[in-house]
Amino acid sequence: MARPRTFDEKQVLHAVRDQFWDAGYAATSLEDLMRVSGLGKGSLYAAFGDKHQLFLRALHSYTDDSHAALQQALTEPPRALDALRMLLEAPIDSADPRRGCLLANSTSELGNADPEVLEHAHRAYEKSTALIGECVARAQREGDLPAEADPIAVARALLAAQQGLVFMSRTGLDQTTLTATARALAAQLLPDRLIAARRGSPSR
Template sequence: MAGVPGEAGAAGGKQVLNAVRDQFWDAGYAATSLEDLMRVSGLGKGSLYAAFGDKRQLFLRALHSYTDDSHGHLREALAEAPRALDALRMLLEAPIGDPTGTGTRRGCLMANSTCELGNADPEVLDHAHRTYETSTALIGDCVARAQREGDLPAGADPIALARALLAAQQGIVFMSRTGLDAATLTATARSLAAQLLPDHSCD
């Protein structure tokens, strides 16, 4: 990351930001102290603040990094599947991931941050809105592709279906945080897929 001075170094800036992001992700904004940030980053207070600003600015940088990475992964996952319908179905099962459930129980950093800070911080709320709109647009493009491939009804509104799929996926993320086992989450995801993404090619 360009512009990270001293102890961080340009090459290590992304690693520092990732470490800080994980700290906020695990503990939340309010429960993360300056000492926590210094510990996970390996930087002193002066170097940390010189590179990234105060705690709030550091959090916002970490949050933007998270959503940028998430959208990059989403673009790749939707584009790489041989058929768009398969990509959309995988989207619903993606939050289940690790069969042990340890990874998914962190939830979504954007959703977690919106719940914690959305009412008090308009910038976080605005970023959440823009993040979900971008996700919806990416999923909507994949829905439109599935329609062109003949796997979904041509008359369906791609954006409306994309919002439904995103809401379903985020619901699975939340359910995973309650401790539901992977088999139950998988069955739920497949039930949602059967209802939201019936295979039109067999009609």
Template sequence: MARPRAFDEEQVLNAVREQFWNAGYAATSLEDLMRVSGLGKGSLYAAFGDKHQLFLRALHSYTDGVNGHLRKTLTETPRAMDALRMLLEMPIADADGAGPRRGCLMANSTCELGNADPDVLAHARRTYETSTALIGECVARAQREGDLPAEADPIALARALLAAQQGIVFMGRTGLDAAALTATARSLAAQLLPDPSGD
């Protein structure tokens, strides 16, 4: 009879995700994973597979959380236009914090591994398509509310907004301060989300 696992899988995934996020995939060793998880090699691999499988589990956990937060923000904000503007400013919150400017784990992983790892590339595409669909639904809601031109293509605008947001994430990694990032986000919002009344 198999013994029950004596550790919390979610806690382990959170710990290894932080390690991969801080150091990247290639620079994270098995010893690092054992240290942050508190598990031996046998327990770690028996539960999660090899380093690559563990990384994919951690990445999926991260993107599920990001898209869950995105869905909540876009659907629960009373006016869709406000939610779309918030989308552009989401990456700015930690810009002046004491922690490292780590950017987006999905974007970082795609840059590091996308050319060599088809699993990461396929997951990146699925993740960004999910994000695009969520943003597109919010764009369509803003159109119904009269805050965006009815003739705009919701998916095309959603992709532009997502690209703009990811650009702000990248600029934040370079050390640009929160005030400059906020000004950039608002400039992008003015161009991508014009007020149909012209005010």
């Protein structure tokens, strides 16, 4: 008769996720995973499979949490345009900006050699794009962005800009420069409400 599990699966996934996030996939050993999870090799593999399977579970957990946080951040502000501008400032406000994004880090490390990671990254970024696109469409309905713009195209540009800021933050770029860069990107990608209104008005 199998013994019941005596550990919190979510807590273990969070612990190993942090390990992979801090050290990367290749540099994380089985001993590291046993140490942070508090589980022996047999228990760890019985519950989650081998290192690769455990990493994929941790990566899925990360993207699920990221999408939930993104959706909340995009829907909380009264106006969608404010939410989109906050999206560009998110990497600057991160508690540990040099840690970067686990999905981006993992794709850079493993994307060329691991089709499962690459496929997951593609699906994850597509979902992020869709969530941002919904917010762009709301900003258009609120009259804050030009109505003729393609919401998905704008969303991809915003996501690319945000990920670029994440990368720049990892290099140790100072917060003042990052903030100025984020505001410059916002000015280009998210024009001021008055400018948007003028664009939407008929020419004289």
